[in-house]
Structures are given as C-alpha cells and as structure tokens.
Amino acid sequence: MPNHWMQRATRACLMLLALAALPGAGFAKDTPEKPTLTMAVGGLPGLYYLPVLAAQQLGYFKDEGLNVTLEDFAGGSKALEAVVGGSADVGAGAFEHTLFMQAKGQHYRAFALMGRAPQIVIGVVKSKADQLKSLADFKGAKVGVSAPGSSTDLVLTVALRKAGVQRSDISAIGVGSGATVLAAVGSGQIDALSNVDPMMTKLTRSGAIKVLVDTRTVKGTKALFGGTMPAATLYAPESFIQKNPKTTQALTNAIVRANHWLQTASDADLLKMVPQAYLLGDPTLYLDAFHNVRDAYSPDGLMPEDGPATSLRALSSFDSRLDPKKIDLSATYTNQFASKAAAQLK
Structure with missing residues (x-):
C-alpha cells in the first residue's frame, strides 16, 4: 500500500515538473481574463512600434497566454479611433492620447511605456x-x-x-x-x-x-521639450484595465520583455526578427535607422517621473482643449504593471 501511494506521488510530481517546463506555465496562476484580444497600432512598420512587433514575432505575447491580433493603422489617431469605437481592446500609441481623452471626459490610461523619446x-x-x-x-x-x-x-x-x-x-x-x-x-x-x-x-x-x-534621442527630445517626453505606450480604457488586470499584466510583461530584448539585440537578431517586408529591401538601411533610435526605447517600461508633466505642458501651450488645471495626470498612466514586469526580468 505505501508503495502504491509513493508511485502516485511520484507521477504527480513528474506531471507538475512537465507542466512547469511548458512556455508561459510560470504565469498559469495569472491566466489572462481575456486571452484573445485585438491591439490597434498606429503604424506597425515604423520603428516607433518596434517593441510591439518584437513581442509578437518573438512569441512573448504567446508566452503570457495571449493571442493578440495586431490591427495596423496609418497613424496613432486612427488607432485611437478603433479603441474608442470598440473594434480594438487596447491601443499602441502616443501617451498624449490619454491626455486628450481625459479632456473629453473619457478615461484612458497608459500602462506600459515603449518610447521615452518621440523618434x-x-x-x-x-x-x-x-x-x-x-x-x-x-x-x-x-x-x-x-x-x-x-x-x-x-x-x-x-x-x-x-x-x-x-x-x-x-x-x-x-x-x-x-x-x-x-x-x-x-x-x-x-x-x-x-x-x-x-x-x-x-x-x-x-x-x-x-x-x-x-527627437530620436533623449538629448534631442529634452532640447525641444525641456524634459522627458513620453512617446509610444500601451494604453486602454480605464474600464478595461479594471476588468482585466491579469490581461493587462500579461501585455505589460510581454512589452517590457521586448523593451529589454531591444537593449542588447544584435544586428543579426534584429534582421531575423523583423519581417522582410518591413526592411524596405535594404537591411543595412533598417539597421542604420534602428541605431539612430535605439536610445529612445524605454529599458523597463516605466513612465519617467517628469514625463506626463512635460507632455501636458508642451501640448497645452498651443491646444486649448487641454487645461492643465483640469487634467489629473495621475489618472493618465500607471507604473503598477511595469514595475512588476521589470522585477521579473532582474
């Protein structure tokens, strides 16, 4: 009888070990509430959105238990329209969209920073x-x-x-x-x-x-804006984040991992990852462009402390839709998910 129980216990342990070896199994306890979703992107071939492309191509979304469809649009404003209209769940676009949406009385929040310079x-x-x-x-x-x-x-x-x-x-x-x-x-x-x-x-x-x-470098960006100007982010309606915190965390994990990969990826790694159609028939040109903007990618997905204020100051200086006194910057972004994602990579 004792042998019988030992055999069952051994089989159970082996099964657990096998499951642990599966891709993404380490996050099984945080299974996304919405494993299949659509992300609107404001120009996927552009290096501005390279972290999104990398997360998709390298399988980082899949590792998090996500099946993400990337819908590509001609620009960030068009991608935002898709999120607002409900045809996309989350958006990949500039941080300032969250400011303009709040000014309209609609609450959108950036939850992962991809770019710390506009590029x-x-x-x-x-x-x-x-x-x-x-x-x-x-x-x-x-x-x-x-x-x-x-x-x-x-x-x-x-x-x-x-x-x-x-x-x-x-x-x-x-x-x-x-x-x-x-x-x-x-x-x-x-x-x-x-x-x-x-x-x-x-x-x-x-x-x-x-x-x-x-503005492809942090230095050039500060020269124009007088501070760190947050650029590409993942953002979503506040209601989506509240309803789907595990999904939001999974998306952030994938993007922060992609940000991290871009810090050290070799030229050969990059050319292997990027679809041929995006290389414009000139891999050397693409690599030159990548090295021109590499400094702009966030290393950890975290919003810089001065970033939101710099963005609001710059945009409100010419756009009457933004009244700094009526914008709650703390409601336009969160570092909650990126902090957790970055900690997992250390």
Whole structure:
C-alpha cells in the first residue's frame, strides 16, 4: 500500500515538473481574463512600434497566454479611433492620447511605456531647402505627417510654435508612415515632412530631405521639450484595465520583455526578427535607422517621473482643449504593471 501511494506521488510530481517546463506555465496562476484580444497600432512598420512587433514575432505575447491580433493603422489617431469605437481592446500609441481623452471626459490610461523619446524627425524636401531654412520659414508650407492629429503632427506643432509659427499657418497632409511617404516626397506633394524611422533615415541617407528637428534621442527630445517626453505606450480604457488586470499584466510583461530584448539585440537578431517586408529591401538601411533610435526605447517600461508633466505642458501651450488645471495626470498612466514586469526580468 505505501508503495502504491509513493508511485502516485511520484507521477504527480513528474506531471507538475512537465507542466512547469511548458512556455508561459510560470504565469498559469495569472491566466489572462481575456486571452484573445485585438491591439490597434498606429503604424506597425515604423520603428516607433518596434517593441510591439518584437513581442509578437518573438512569441512573448504567446508566452503570457495571449493571442493578440495586431490591427495596423496609418497613424496613432486612427488607432485611437478603433479603441474608442470598440473594434480594438487596447491601443499602441502616443501617451498624449490619454491626455486628450481625459479632456473629453473619457478615461484612458497608459500602462506600459515603449518610447521615452518621440523618434520623430522634421525635415524639409531637398528642392525646398533653400526656401525653408528653418521652421520659422514654414508659413504656407505643405507638411506631411503620418495622420493629422497623430504624434507626428503634435510634435510638428510644438516645434513650429517654438519657432513662432502656428499650426494654422501650414497645411498638414496625411502621408502614412510606410512606402507612401516616399511617394509623397518623390511626387512633390509636400514641402516638408514630420515622420518616423526607418523612412526618415532612408530619406536622409538619399539626400531627399534635410533634417531640421530630431527627437530620436533623449538629448534631442529634452532640447525641444525641456524634459522627458513620453512617446509610444500601451494604453486602454480605464474600464478595461479594471476588468482585466491579469490581461493587462500579461501585455505589460510581454512589452517590457521586448523593451529589454531591444537593449542588447544584435544586428543579426534584429534582421531575423523583423519581417522582410518591413526592411524596405535594404537591411543595412533598417539597421542604420534602428541605431539612430535605439536610445529612445524605454529599458523597463516605466513612465519617467517628469514625463506626463512635460507632455501636458508642451501640448497645452498651443491646444486649448487641454487645461492643465483640469487634467489629473495621475489618472493618465500607471507604473503598477511595469514595475512588476521589470522585477521579473532582474
């Protein structure tokens, strides 16, 4: 009889060990409430959203028990519309969306930081370089942005205002963030451009544009904004986070792990992970662009202490929709999930 019980106990132990070896089994106690969900992304081919791409391609979402469908949009404002409309559960987009939504009386919260710098470059098309020597010369210019109202547009507006030019003084034209950018520049549709990599590195390297403002580094970002400017985040309606804390934690775990991977990934690792279609037929260019923006990726997913205030100060300086006295910054983000995710990687 004792042998019988010992055999059963041994089999049970072996079964537990086998389960523990399964991918993601360590998180079984925190099984996501919503294992299948949709994430709206404001331009997946752009390096701005590389942590999302890495988390998907490297299987980090799956490791967390998640089946995430990535819905790609031309810009962050379009992705936000999908989340607001309910066709997407969470969004990957700029932190400032949470500020504007709160101003409308709707509560959205960023829960994982991907970018601590906007990664946005403002440049002038070569044929217009003699006329548009600085942003102060942009009055009347046609300027390409990924989508009106997106972060490329907002960073442009901040930079223009600093140069004494109002957003209403220029014409903003949506040109996406992929190959459509090249077409807009090549056809003479725009005079200048505010956009992200790898397109901006490609255009700079070919001599098609001249760079005037560069927020691909923390240093360049602080020069323009006077502090840390949080950029790409994962965000969701407050109701989603409250209802699905384990799912939110699982998403954060995957993104923070992807952030961590990007800090040390080799060029070969990166080229193996990124789909061929995103390399623009030029792997060397893509790698150059990646190294241009690498400093912008958050190492731990945590919102910097001065980040939300910097964002609100910059945006409220020109947008009357944002009254700093009426915005509760503490309700626009949380480090609760990222802190736990970062601790697991140590």
